[in-house]
Amino acid sequence: MNKKLLAIAVAAAMVAPMVAQAVDTTISGSARVRAIDIHKADDTDKDTNFEQKKYYDQRVRIKIDAKLTKKDAGKGIDPTGTAVHTRFTISDGKFDATRNTRKQHPTEADASGVLTDYAYLSVPIGPGTLNAGLQLASWGNAMMTWAVKKDRIKYTLPLAGGMKVVLFTDKVLEASDTDKEEGMDYDTMAAAFIAPVMGGKAGLLYVNQNKRDGDSDHKTGKVNGTEAKKGVSGSTIDVFLNGKIGNIGLMAEFVSKSGEVNETGNGEQKAPKAFFVAATLPIGAMSLTVAGISTDRFAVDDDFVTGSMFSQFDGDANIHGTWGTGMDKTTGLVASLTLPAGPGKVSVNLGLGNYDMNDADADDKENQGSIQALEVQYNMNVNSATTVKAFYGLTKFTSEYDEDNQTLKDLKDSTHKAMGAKIQVKF
Numbered sequence: 001m002n003k004k005l006l007a008i009a010v011a012a013a014m015v016a017p018m019v020a021q022a023v024d025t026t027i028s029g030s031a032r033v034r035a036i037d038i039h040k041a042d043d044t045d046k047d048t049n050f051e052q053k054k055y056y057d058q059r060v061r062i063k064i065d066a067k068l069t070k071k072d073a074g075k076g077i078d079p080t081g082t083a084v085h086t087r088f089t090i091s092d093g094k095f096d097a098t099r100n101t102r103k104q105h106p107t108e109a110d111a112s113g114v115l116t117d118y119a120y121l122s123v124p125i126g127p128g129t130l131n132a133g134l135q136l137a138s139w140g141n142a143m144m145t146w147a148v149k150k151d152r153i154k155y156t157l158p159l160a161g162g163m164k165v166v167l168f169t170d171k172v173l174e175a176s177d178t179d180k181e182e183g184m185d186y187d188t189m190a191a192a193f194i195a196p197v198m199g200g201k202a203g204l205l206y207v208n209q210n211k212r213d214g215d216s217d218h219k220t221g222k223v224n225g226t227e228a229k230k231g232v233s234g235s236t237i238d239v240f241l242n243g244k245i246g247n248i249g250l251m252a253e254f255v256s257k258s259g260e261v262n263e264t265g266n267g268e269q270k271a272p273k274a275f276f277v278a279a280t281l282p283i284g285a286m287s288l289t290v291a292g293i294s295t296d297r298f299a300v301d302d303d304f305v306t307g308s309m310f311s312q313f314d315g316d317a318n319i320h321g322t323w324g325t326g327m328d329k330t331t332g333l334v335a336s337l338t339l340p341a342g343p344g345k346v347s348v349n350l351g352l353g354n355y356d357m358n359d360a361d362a363d364d365k366e367n368q369g370s371i372q373a374l375e376v377q378y379n380m381n382v383n384s385a386t387t388v389k390a391f392y393g394l395t396k397f398t399s400e401y402d403e404d405n406q407t408l409k410d411l412k413d414s415t416h417k418a419m420g421a422k423i424q425v426k427f
Helices: 002-020
Strands: 021-041 050-072 076-095 115-125 128-137 148-158 164-174 185-197 200-212 232-245 248-259 273-283 286-296 329-341 344-356 368-381 386-398 415-426
Touching (some): 115 148, 329 368
Antiparallel strands (some): 021 050, 021 415, 050 076, 076 115, 115 128, 128 148, 148 164, 185 200, 248 273, 286 329, 368 386, 386 415
C-alpha cells in the first residue's frame, strides 16, 4: 500500500509542473489591397517594345506567437522565455483579366494559397537565446539583407551596456543524394557584434561561406572514382551605423565580399562591394534626407533604406532596381523631401546616378549611361490601424552610345512609368 502511495506521489510530482505550464498565444497580422499601373519601356522602338501591367493584388498575413509560461502560486504568470513564432501569407495573388487570387501559380513570387514566411523556436539557453528554424534575416540599414528567408540556427548573447553578440549558421542549399551523399552543399557561418552608439546602434557582421560544387562523394571527394570539382569559399563583411548627431539622423553601411563563391563578371572577376551614407535633417514640420551610394557588382536588397523612398511595387519602376541590379557599377545621389499635406504627408523623391555594364572595360561606353528617377508619394493614416498610400513615379535611363557625337544618346522611350495606390490594415 505504501509503495502504491509512493508511486502516486512521484507521478503527481512529475505531472504537476506540466499542468502548471500554460501557453500565452497572440494572433496578429495585416491585410492589404493594391492597384498598380506600370509602363516599362525595353528598347528604342517604344511603339512595339514596351510592357504594360495593370492589376490589383491582395495579401493577408497571419502572425502567431506562442509563449510558454508557468503559473507560480502567489506570483501570477512567469514567462519561461520559450516561444514559437510563425507567420503565414494566406493569400498573395493578382487578379486581372486572366488571373485571380483563387488560381494556384507555380512560383512563390506569384502564388496564391498559403506561404510560410517564418516558423522557428526561441529557447533560452544559458545567458542567451537560441532561435532555430525558418527565419526572416535582417541586418543593418537593409543594404545587403532585409526580411530574407533563411534556414537558420542563431544564438544571441546579450552583454553589458546594451551590447550583444550574435552567432548563426545558415543552410543555403543542400541537394545531396541520401544514398551516396552526392550533390551540392552550401553553408554559411557568421558572427556579429552590435552596440548602442550615437543614440542608435552600430554593428559588424562577418560571414564565412562554403559551397561544394558538382556531384562528388561526400567522403572521398570523387565522382565515379575521378576527382570532382573543388568546393569554393568566400567571406562577407558588413559594417553599419544608424544614429544621430544633435537632431540630424545619420545612416551608413559598407559591404565587401571576397573569395571564389562571390566572384562575378567575365573580366577581372572582382568581388562585389557597396557603400552608402545618408543624413536626415528636420526643417520645421518638414524633413530632408540626402544619401550617396556606390556599388560594384553588388545588387542592393529591395528593402534598402534609400530605395524604400521609392515604392516597392512590382520591382519594375523602382529606383532600388537600378542600384547594382544587372549592372557592374553604379553611383548615385538620392534626396527626399517630406512635408505635411492635410491629414497626411507628401514625399518628393529624386534619384540621379550613373551605371556601367561593361564588366572590366571602362573605356567601352556603349553600355554606360545615367539614371534619373522621380516619385511623388502621398501617405495618410486613416486611423491607428489603417494606412493609405498613393504614388506616381518615373525611372529613366540614357544608355546608347552615339558614335557620331561621341556622347550618350538620350532615349526617351527608356523611361519606366508607374502609378498605384494601396490600403493596408493591421490587426
